[in-house]
Ligand SMILES: [Fe+2]
């Protein structure tokens with residue numbers, strides 16, 4: 001009682017907030033978690049975020065729904081950043097960071113293996129957003145309640161930042177589940193979602209503060225190990241997936257065509273970038289044993305590519321254009337994922353992105369956007385350019401040293417891309433596409449929305465990708 005009374009009597013200078021605003025004196029007087037308990041918990045959040053990063057990434061390619069593909073791209077990146085933050089924090093706590101790769105509890109592993117192996121989109125979103133993320137958020141919230149807010153302020157900061165983004169992810173997920181999963185489906189998957197909850201409980205909760213069970217929760221979907229599916233899937237708004245009927249670069253670099261019309265080709269190139277996350281996910285999933293910063297940087301790039309696709313989506317909508325008129329092919333991601341090794345894919349990606357750094361690359365697209373008079377186009381291209389410069393730097397850091405010198409690495413990328421010979425004729429002969437020229441209809445729709453007449457020469461454009469590697473040997477296709 002004496003101690004409490006003296007604490008109550010304590011006054012900071014002129015009533016200023018004490019303790020740098022971290023907490024009250026009373027809050028900072030509790031014993032809280034010792035270093036060992038704190039690190040043990042941090043390692044479990046770390047494990048959960050590593051697994052969530054893995055799950056989001058591994059499910060990007062074969063997830064058909066574009067809104068989920070892009071959200072998984074974003075959320076994988078967020079998880080990667082929080083993993084990095086926790087690793088740094090653990091490394092500050094008299095702990096060699098080595099112990100971070102240890103599985104903290106077999107039932108925790110079972111829970112995340114089950115989610116990774118969820119057989120349908122419905123089960124996946126329920127497991128992630130109704131079970132796993134709320135469990136992680138509850139654990140972080142408990143950490144804030146249990147630890148000493150002054151002594152453990154660096155961990156508190158890491159947990160608070162993580163919770164901020166977890167709240168966004170959970171809010172997105174709750175809406176997604178409401179849109180995609182009916183009551184019947186929820187009822188059908190209840191035994192499985194209860195099994196997941198049981199696995200978390202058997203692990204003593206995500207943070208291990210509950211009673212730990214010696215029994216292992218039986219596996220259902222993960223009884224057979226998960227196999228990554230490299231074949232990209234798209235939802236029903238994406239049709240004619242092998243179409244290579246409109247050579248966007250040929251139009252974009254032809255000085256005869258008007259800048260305003262070129263913005264539509266740039267928007268097509270932006271939304272087509274959705275094939276990059278589909279491809280990069282395969283590199284990340286199939287490349288093991290790299291330092292965490294590799295996965296963080298690659299996930300950042302993957303997310304940027306998804307963001308560029310969404311900038312294209314927004315640009316089309318803002319111009320009154322139905323983007324599904326464009327045939328947003330998956331030919332590139334499908335072929336790289338199924339015909340190349342991970343390092344070959346990375347080589348192709350680097351080669352393409354290096355090409356974007358030339359005078360005819362991203363600067364040209366931005367200048368065209370500015371000249372078009374559409375301020376949104378200028379913004380889209382400005383940020384697309386900046387991101388692509390970052391990607392070239394990421395390639396320099398993580399790809400080039402795997403091959404050798406810059407020149408060799410670039411040549412290797414060129415060779416790897418040349419390996420993928422054009423399938424223009426074969427996909428047409430197989431009846432997979434007629435390479436329909438979708439451009440005139442899309443251009444007409446934009447002109448109607450702009451209140452102008454289509455320009456005849458631009459309307460008549462009909463150059464395809466037949467016999468042309470998509471970079472015209474000079475300029476780049478994806479990117
Ligand atoms: Fe990029």
Ligand SMILES: [Fe+2]
Nearest residue numbers: 273305478479
């Ligand atoms: Fe890109």
Ligand SMILES: [Fe+2]
Nearest residue numbers: 273308384479
């Ligand atoms: Fe881009």
